[in-house]
Amino acid sequence: MSEHQPGRHMAAEIDQQPGVFADLVARRGDIASVAGAIAARKPRFVLLAARGSSDHAALYAKYLTEVLLQLPAGLVSPSTTTLYGAQPDLRDVLLVTVSQSGGSPDLLEVTESARSRGALTVAVTNTPDSPINAAAELQVDIGAGVERAVAATKTYSATLLALYLLVDAIRGGNGSTVANVGDLARATLDQSADAVAEAVQRYRFVDRVLTTGRGYSLPSALEAALKLAETSYLAARAYSGADLLHGPVAAVDAETAVLAITSTGRGGDALHEVLDAVHGRGADVLAVGSVSDKVSAALRVPVADTAEEVAPILEILPVQRLAHGLSLARGGDPDSPRGLNKVTRTR
Incomplete structure (x- = not known):
């Protein structure tokens, strides 16, 4: 290499x-x-x-x-x-x-x-x-x-x-x-690879992405937006599913790609209503998580099932692969995003 x-x-x-x-x-x-x-x-x-x-x-x-x-x-x-x-x-x-x-x-x-x-x-x-x-x-x-x-x-x-x-x-x-999170991580990376590759091809020309999650998965939605912004220079914005329905959903239309983090548990259950709403407005929904097959979505990326409080450790893995793949597909280098350094010094 x-x-x-x-x-x-x-x-x-x-x-x-x-x-x-x-x-x-x-x-x-x-x-x-x-x-x-x-x-x-x-x-x-x-x-x-x-x-x-x-x-x-x-x-x-x-x-x-x-x-x-x-x-x-x-x-x-x-x-x-x-x-x-x-x-x-x-x-x-x-x-x-x-x-x-x-x-x-x-x-x-x-x-x-x-x-x-x-x-x-x-x-x-x-x-x-x-x-x-x-x-x-x-x-x-x-x-x-x-x-x-x-x-x-x-x-x-x-x-x-x-x-x-x-x-x-x-x-x-x-x-x-x-105890077996290493094995679950390997299974997640292996089993999600084809779906991630399909997602890269589907979303390589998108300009605007909205990410969303509830409960323990909200940090994953926030991290997903950051990864897409810093590696692929996408206009990515993250919302709690609850906050999304309090106004921002009005900006969702058929030109909007929505990355939804949805895993087993109360947070995933609470996201169903949100995804029904954005799907109804014509948004193209990519669902990532252990219950991605149970929500309204155009494309689904599976994640190994585990306790809800552990899910964020696994559900971010295919999102990282997606960010990497989109950056390359859009002509970028995810190792060296423009204008960024490994250590950011703020005061």
Whole structure:
């Protein structure tokens, strides 16, 4: 394979994910140790700080925290600290900073500031020697290995799995729900390949894409829109299925491609009404998920069935392949999207 072949790194990193998952599950004891320290502190509230793809992973963790731990959780607005100098009392708060690189200056400042104000701080990164890891009291290494493509694939999905293992261990679980997630990931990539290839051909000339999901799958819809925008330069917009019906559905017509994330569970059930509505307006719907065959859609991409709270780890895999394929079909290089760097430094 030529060193300069477009998309070779992203393709390889997508394919590495089953092995990354298996290795991470095998190291769940390390994450359980961090979870034990958190449980001992008995936090009353959880804050999550992140940017970009990691922000979507943080939203996933918010759902896990509120549903599985029954704790209130929120997403930090870093600029309240970095631009406005807010200094809230964070005693009894758990702050989880999610950053693949561990190098974003604003997230570093948020972590340092929160720790100085009484929060228990945890860094979830792919870079054990990063500044954010050094600033946090506790660390979770997602262990995805070096990622050479600019668009995050294996680091995103591994972050989801690490966050699930962390929350599951806090509630006293042993990770049994994801014991075979590596095998499920391989099955998903293999079984969805033909449908993804068909989707690439169907949507290669589309200009406008709307992505949607409910519940645990909302972060997948957000990540899907980001991947399509950064690799294929599509005008992609993500909505919660509930929010979509509160106005934006009026802009949906026969020229709109809708990528719907729909998996087993309450979130997938709640999306049926939404997809009936957009399908009725003539939209071309691509359904991705374990119940994609049960919704109104023009094309369906299967995903291995699993517990609803685990589904985002798997349902994003064929979406990554779709973004990769569309970028190549449209003449791009998904390894090096224009104007982007691997580490984005914001304040």
